[in-house]
Amino acid sequence: MEKPNLEYINQLARGEEDVKNTLIAVVKEEFPIDLENYFKSLENGNFKDIEDQVHRIKHKFSILGLEISYNKAVDFELSLREGELNKVQKDDFETTLKSITKFLKTI
Template structure:
């Protein structure tokens, strides 16, 4: 499944205001790399509860970027982490890569 950033939702919630839209994108650009690094550290340390909490924060960025499938993967993965179910790990990390690649371009 291909994940593509779609800013339609962001444009909608910003009311078409470019300044507001850019502020949202700036928040994503600043916070996401830190959260992604923290996620991998938590996974390496097998701190599932903390990782699930971080996935919860990250999923909102997926939503802002219109990654609806990625958002749902994060919702399900967050719940899975709480019971040591890692079946969506690869899918979730694929969406992390999509977002990383996108923010490098903005």
């Protein structure tokens, strides 16, 4: 399984620590809110809301260097758009959410 990393953030920052720290701060601030909203959407069972949250969160996957997980999130988002809550996709997505949650505590 791929692991979250700061490679893409480092590329965007181009050696500027302030930029790097700002990007990390944004992810650390937004991710817990996105996570909470995702699980609330699941509880409500509204596929459009779940899809919106997956769409928002998948970009954090990309920023944290999780290309495979990003592509899986795209597939999950498309399934939701078609009215299907695919258990395997959901489980993969949530495994990545846990991985990011742990990672963000270390940076």
